[in-house]
Amino acid sequence: xxxxxxxxxxxxxxxxxxxxxxxxxxLFLGFMGLIFTKILEIYAGAPQEASPASVYFQLFWxxxxxxxPLLTMKCLAEERRLGTIETLLTTPVTTTEVVLAKFxxxxxxxxxxxxxxxGFFWVLSKFSGDAxxxxxxxxxxxxxxxxxxxxFFVAIGVFASSLTRNQSVAAIISGVLLGLLILGxxxxxxxxxxxxxxxxxxxxxxxxxxxxxxxxxxVRGVVDTRHVLFYLSGTVLxxxxxxxxxxxxxxxx
Amino acid sequence: xxxxxxxxxxxxxxKTYGGVTAVSDISFTVAQxxxxxxxxxxxAGKSTTMRILTGYLxxxxxSVSICGASVATEPDLIKRRIGYMPENNPLPEDMxxxxxxxxxxxxxxxxxxxxxxxIDEVLEICDLKRVRHKIIGQLSKGYxxxxxxxxxxxxxxxxxxxxxxxxxLDPHQILIVRDxxxxxxxxxxVIISSHILPEIEMTCDRVLIINQGRVVAQGTPAALRKEIxxxxxxxxxxxxxxxxxxxxxxxxxxxxxxxxxxxxxAAGFRRVTVKTRxxxxxxxxxxxxxxxxxxxxxxxxxxxHTLEDVFLAATRRSWDxxxxxxxxxTP
Numbered sequence: 207x208x209x210x211x212x213x214x215x216x217x218x219x220x221x222x223x224x225x226x227x228x229x230x231x232x233l234f235l236g237f238m239g240l241i242f243t244k245i246l247e248i249y250a251g252a253p254q255e256a257s258p259a260s261v262y263f264q265l266f267w268x269x270x271x272x273x274x275p276l277l278t279m280k281c282l283a284e285e286r287r288l289g290t291i292e293t294l295l296t297t298p299v300t301t302t303e304v305v306l307a308k309f310x311x312x313x314x315x316x317x318x319x320x321x322x323x324x325g326f327f328w329v330l331s332k333f334s335g336d337a338x339x340x341x342x343x344x345x346x347x348x349x350x351x352x353x354x355x356x357x358f359f360v361a362i363g364v365f366a367s368s369l370t371r372n373q374s375v376a377a378i379i380s381g382v383l384l385g386l387l388i389l390g391x392x393x394x395x396x397x398x399x400x401x402x403x404x405x406x407x408x409x410x411x412x413x414x415x416x417x418x419x420x421x422x423x424x425v426r427g428v429v430d431t432r433h434v435l436f437y438l439s440g441t442v443l444x445x446x447x448x449x450x451x452x453x454x455x456x457x458x459x
Numbered sequence: 460x461x462x463x464x465x466x467x468x469x470x471x472x473x474k475t476y477g478g479v480t481a482v483s484d485i486s487f488t489v490a491q492x493x494x495x496x497x498x499x500x501x502x503a504g505k506s507t508t509m510r511i512l513t514g515y516l517x518x519x520x521x522s523v524s525i526c527g528a529s530v531a532t533e534p535d536l537i538k539r540r541i542g543y544m545p546e547n548n549p550l551p552e553d554m555x556x557x558x559x560x561x562x563x564x565x566x567x568x569x570x571x572x573x574x575x576x577x578i579d580e581v582l583e584i585c586d587l588k589r590v591r592h593k594i595i596g597q598l599s600k601g602y603x604x605x606x607x608x609x610x611x612x613x614x615x616x617x618x619x620x621x622x623x624x625x626x627x628l629d630p631h632q633i634l635i636v637r638d639x640x641x642x643x644x645x646x647x648x649v650i651i652s653s654h655i656l657p658e659i660e661m662t663c664d665r666v667l668i669i670n671q672g673r674v675v676a677q678g679t680p681a682a683l684r685k686e687i688x689x690x691x692x693x694x695x696x697x698x699x700x701x702x703x704x705x706x707x708x709x710x711x712x713x714x715x716x717x718x719x720x721x722x723x724x725a726a727g728f729r730r731v732t733v734k735t736r737x738x739x740x741x742x743x744x745x746x747x748x749x750x751x752x753x754x755x756x757x758x759x760x761x762x763x764h765t766l767e768d769v770f771l772a773a774t775r776r777s778w779d780x781x782x783x784x785x786x787x788x789t790p
Contacts, residue, residue: 213566216562220551288550293550293610294566296513297566298538298566298567298568299566456515
C-alpha cells in the first residue's frame with residue numbers, strides 16, 4: 207500500500223476538477239436545502255413530536271441514489287475507456303491500491319458533501335436562537351449512519367464502474383443496484399407473502415439488510431454492531447469484486 | 460566478474476486468447492543499451508508481446524526476464540525496471556503536463572527531491588518546456604506522443620518499451636522522436652514497434668520481424684538483407700548484341716547473371732537486372748568489361764534492398780510456409 211497516498215491525493219484532485227462532481231454537489235446541496243426548508247415550513251406550521259434532525263435523514267436515499275453514481279461512474283470506466291489503466295498498472299502499483307484509492311476519494315467527497323449539510327442546522331440554531339434545533343443525538347446518529355452506509359454505497363458505485371467502459375452505463379448500473387438495495391429491501395420487508403414458513407430465512411436476510419431500519423436505529427442513537435458489520439462486510443465484498451472485475455478484464459483485454 | 464544479464468530475454472513465449480494463438484513460441488534477447496525494432500503486420504502479435512514484457516498480461520507459456528528478473532514471479536521488480544508507452548499512447552485528458560509527470564514520477568518511486576530536476580530534464584529532452592503547464596487534452600498529437608515518451612524515460616529505467624511511438628506524427632516530429640530514441644542508445648535498452656520502416660532502420664541496432672505470432676527474421680538490417688535476398692542486384696541500361704551480355708558478365712564473376720531483361724526502348728537500350736552472390740561492389744568492373752565488349756551502357760546502379768523489401772519478403776516467406784500443403788505420408 208506504499209502508493210496509496212499518492213493515488214488517493216491524485217484521485218481526490220481529479221474528482222475536484224471533474225464537472226460531474228460539481229453537478230453532483232450542486233444537485234445534492236440544492237435538494238437537501240429544499241428538504242430542509244420544507245421541514246422548517248412544517249415545523250413552523252404546527253408543533254411536531256420528532257426532532258427536525260430525525261426527519262431530515264428520512265429522504266437520504268434519493269440524493270444517495272443520484273450522487274453516488276455521479277461521483278463514482280468515471281473512476282474505473284474512464285480509465286478503461288482511455289486505456290490509462292494500462293499505463294497505471296505497468297507502474298509499481300497494484301490493482302488493489304488503484305481501486306482503494308478511487309473508492310477512498312469518492313467516499314471522502316461523499317462524506318464531505320453530507321458533512322456540509324450540517325451547516326443547515328447550525329444556521330437554524332444560530333438565527334432562531336434556540337439551541338434545541340441543534341439536536342445533537344439524532345444529528346450525530348444520522349451522520350454516523352450516512353458515514354457507515356456511505357462506505358457500502360460508494361463501494362457499489364466503484365464496482366459498477368469496474369464492469370463497463372461506459373460512464374453512463376456505470377451510472378445506471380450503480381443507480382439500479384443502490385435502488386434495489388435501499389428501496390427493494392424496504393418494499394420486501396412489508397411483503398406479507400414473505401411471512402410464510404418456508405420463506406422465513408429469506409425474510410430474516412431481508413430484515414437484516416433493511417437500510418431504512420438501520421437508519422431509524424442510528425437516528426434514535428442505537429448503534430448496532432450488526433448494522434455496522436453489514437455495511438463493512440458489504441463494502442469489503444463490493445471492493446473485492448471491483449478488484450476481481452478489473453483483473454479479469456485485464457486478462458481478456 | 461559475472462556477465463550482466465540481457466536487458467530482455469524471451470524464451471518460447473506463447474499467448475493464447477480463447478483458443479486463438481496470438482503469440483506462438485517467440486524467443487529473442489535484447490542486450491543492455493541496445494535499440495531493437497519490432498516489426499510485423501497488423502495482428503502479428505507485437506502489442507501482445509510488449510504487454511507481456513511489461514507484466515500487464517500474463518503469458519500462457521514460456522518465460523520472460525527483464526534484467527535477469529522473471530516477469531511472472533517478480534512483477535513488482537520488473538515494473539521498476541521498465542518504462543512503457545502503449546499503443547495509441549493513452550493519457551489523462553484533464554491533467555497538466557508537469558502534474559502528470561510529477562504523479563507518474565511518484566508512482567515510479569523517483570525520490571521527491573530528485574523528481575523536480577528530473578522532470579525539468581525530460582521536458583528539455585522531449586522539447587516540452589513550452590507546454591509544461593498546458594492541459595494534456597488540449598495538446599497536439601506530436602506533443603502528446605512526446606509526453607508519452609517523457610513519461611517512459613522519466614524514472615531512467617534500464618528497459619524502455621514503446622508501441623508505435625511515431626504513429627500519427629509529421630516528418631519533423633518523427634525526426635525529433637527518432638533523435639530522442641537514438642540518444643538513449645547505450646544507456647537504456649529500447650524496444651520499439653513501428654510501421655515506419657525507414658525510421659526503424661535509421662534508429663535501431665537490430666530488427667525483429669514477427670508474423671502470425673512467430674519470429675520470422677531477426678538481426679541487423681544488413682544481415683537480414685543478406686539472409687533474405689542473399690544476392691546483390693545491379694540495374695543496367697545497355698545497348699548492343701543481347702547474346703554478348705551473359706558472356707561478358709560471366710567473365711567478371713561466375714555468379715553474375717542476367718535475371719530479367721526488358722524490351723529495348725526507342726533508343727535501343729534495354730533495362731537489364733543482373734544478380735550476383737558477390738557482396739563487394741562490381742560496378743566499375745561491369746562498366747569496364749561491357750565497354751570493352753562494345754556494349755554501350757547508359758546507366759548502371761547497384762540496387763539496395765530497403766528494410767521494407769526485407770520486411771515484405773520475410774512476412775511473405777512465413778505466409779508461404781503456412782499456406783504450403785503439408786507433406787503427405789506415404790504408406
